[in-house]
Amino acid sequence: MPVYPLTSVRREHVMAVLTAIAGRTCRVVSEQPLGHEWAPVTRLVLDRDLPGVGSSVVVKTCRVDGDGHGGPAFLRRETAGLRTATASGVSARLVHADDAVGVVIQTDLGDWPSLQDRLLTNDPEAATAGMVELATAVGRLHASTLGRWDDHQRTLDAFGADVDTGLLYNFDAGRWDAIERACTELGLPAARSARDDVVQLLKRVNDPGATAALAHMDLNPTNVLITDCGACLVDFEGCRFGHPGIDAAFLHYPFPHHSNPWGLLPEAVIESADVAYRSALALGGADLVLHDYDQMLADGAAITLIGRISRLPLVASSGQSRHDSWRRRGQIVQQIRTYTQLAERAEGYSGFIGWLGKLETAMIDRWSDAADPAPPLFPAFAS
Structure with a gap:
C-alpha cells in the first residue's frame, strides 16, 4: 500500500480527464504503485489506447510529510519541468496537471531497469x-x-x-x-x-x-x-x-x-x-x-x-x-x-x-x- 495513495477524489478526476481524451468512457484494467514514500506514483493500465498517450499513464500525487517535503510546490515544478523538457526527448510528456486536485498525469515510459x-x-x-x-x-x-x-x-x-x-x-x-x-x-x-x-x-x-x-x-x-x-x-x-x-x-x-x-x-x-x-x-x-x-x-x-x-x-x-x-x-x-x-x-x-x-x-x-x-x-x- 503506497503511503500516499491515489484517493477516490483524485482517481475520479484522473479518469474524467482520460475519458475526455479518449472521447468515450475509459476504464482502469490494472493499477501499480511505483516509487516509494518520497515519490508516490501510480501506473494506471487502461482498457484502450488514448491518442498521443498510449494504453497506460503514470499519475503523481501531491503529498506532505512531517517535514513539509512534497507539498504543492514540488508538483508545480514537476509540471513546469515536464513541459520545458518535452523537446529534449529524455522525459515523459505531460498529459494533464491540476493544482487544486494535486495530480500530475504523464505518459508512461514503461518498465525499464534504472x-x-x-x-x-x-x-x-x-x-x-x-x-x-x-x-x-x-x-x-x-x-x-x-x-x-x-x-x-x-x-x-x-x-x-x-x-x-x-x-x-x-x-x-x-x-x-x-x-x-x-x-x-x-x-x-x-x-x-x-x-x-x-x-x-x-x-x-x-x-x-x-x-x-x-x-x-x-x-x-x-x-x-x-x-x-x-x-x-x-x-x-x-x-x-x-x-x-x-x-x-x-x-x-x-x-x-x-x-x-x-x-x-x-x-x-x-x-x-x-x-x-x-x-x-x-x-x-x-x-x-x-x-x-x-x-x-x-x-x-x-x-x-x-x-x-x-x-x-x-x-x-x-x-x-x-x-x-x-x-x-x-x-x-x-x-x-x-x-x-x-x-x-x-x-x-x-x-x-x-x-x-x-x-x-x-x-x-x-x-x-x-x-x-x-x-x-x-x-x-x-x-
Missing part, C-alpha cells in the same frame, strides 16, 4: 553504458532548453503560488553563514577564509545568464531509466531553470546526495560520461555552455559540495549508526578531493580550496572513519 539496477549488477559494461546514456540524456536536456527561461517561467507564474519550497541547491549567503557558525561551534577550520570566493561563486551560479538551462538537480541513479532508446529522466520535482554545472557535477562525484548505496565509479567511466555529456551539448548546438566548460563544471561542483558540507552538524553528531557515520563523513572527504581536481582547471577558488584542504585534514584527524575504510566502488565495478 541506472541503479545497472550499477548493482556484476556487469561493468552495462553499468558503463548506463552512465554514458545518462550523460547523453543530460546533455540533450540542457542543449534543448538553453535560453528558454521565459517559457519555463510562464508555466510557473501561471500557478500564482509557491514554487520555491524545497528547491535543491538553492543557496544564498545565508547558507554559508550557517557553515561558518557550524565550523566555529565544532572547532573545525574557520570557513570565513573562503567567504569571498563563495560570494563570487553564488553570483555566477544564481545568475548564469545565457548559459541557463533546465537543470534536473536530482540525477540520482534511481531517477534514470535505461530504455532501448537511451536514458530517460524521471522525477522533475526538484528542477529549476538555472546553472547546468550542478547537473554535470552529478557525473563526477558521482551522485552527490545519493546514499543508498554509496559508491564510486572508476575514473575511466567518469571520463566516458563527461565526453558523452560534452558531445551531446555540441550536437545540440550548446556552444555557450561548452565555451567555458571547466569553469561551469567547477562552479556546479562547488555548489553541490557546499550542500554536503552544510550537513556538518549532522556529520558530527554522536547518535549516528556506525555505517551512517562512515558514509556521511567519507562523502564529504571524497567530494572535497574530487572537487579540488575539478577546480584546478578553473579560476578564482584559491581561498575556497585552501579552506577545504584544512577541513579535510581536520575531519580525518578527528574522525578516523572519514577516510578509513575507503569508499567502495559500485558493485558493478567491485571486481
Whole structure:
C-alpha cells in the first residue's frame, strides 16, 4: 500500500480527464504503485489506447510529510519541468496537471531497469553504458532548453503560488553563514577564509545568464531509466531553470546526495560520461555552455559540495549508526578531493580550496572513519 495513495477524489478526476481524451468512457484494467514514500506514483493500465498517450499513464500525487517535503510546490515544478523538457526527448510528456486536485498525469515510459539496477549488477559494461546514456540524456536536456527561461517561467507564474519550497541547491549567503557558525561551534577550520570566493561563486551560479538551462538537480541513479532508446529522466520535482554545472557535477562525484548505496565509479567511466555529456551539448548546438566548460563544471561542483558540507552538524553528531557515520563523513572527504581536481582547471577558488584542504585534514584527524575504510566502488565495478 503506497503511503500516499491515489484517493477516490483524485482517481475520479484522473479518469474524467482520460475519458475526455479518449472521447468515450475509459476504464482502469490494472493499477501499480511505483516509487516509494518520497515519490508516490501510480501506473494506471487502461482498457484502450488514448491518442498521443498510449494504453497506460503514470499519475503523481501531491503529498506532505512531517517535514513539509512534497507539498504543492514540488508538483508545480514537476509540471513546469515536464513541459520545458518535452523537446529534449529524455522525459515523459505531460498529459494533464491540476493544482487544486494535486495530480500530475504523464505518459508512461514503461518498465525499464534504472541506472541503479545497472550499477548493482556484476556487469561493468552495462553499468558503463548506463552512465554514458545518462550523460547523453543530460546533455540533450540542457542543449534543448538553453535560453528558454521565459517559457519555463510562464508555466510557473501561471500557478500564482509557491514554487520555491524545497528547491535543491538553492543557496544564498545565508547558507554559508550557517557553515561558518557550524565550523566555529565544532572547532573545525574557520570557513570565513573562503567567504569571498563563495560570494563570487553564488553570483555566477544564481545568475548564469545565457548559459541557463533546465537543470534536473536530482540525477540520482534511481531517477534514470535505461530504455532501448537511451536514458530517460524521471522525477522533475526538484528542477529549476538555472546553472547546468550542478547537473554535470552529478557525473563526477558521482551522485552527490545519493546514499543508498554509496559508491564510486572508476575514473575511466567518469571520463566516458563527461565526453558523452560534452558531445551531446555540441550536437545540440550548446556552444555557450561548452565555451567555458571547466569553469561551469567547477562552479556546479562547488555548489553541490557546499550542500554536503552544510550537513556538518549532522556529520558530527554522536547518535549516528556506525555505517551512517562512515558514509556521511567519507562523502564529504571524497567530494572535497574530487572537487579540488575539478577546480584546478578553473579560476578564482584559491581561498575556497585552501579552506577545504584544512577541513579535510581536520575531519580525518578527528574522525578516523572519514577516510578509513575507503569508499567502495559500485558493485558493478567491485571486481
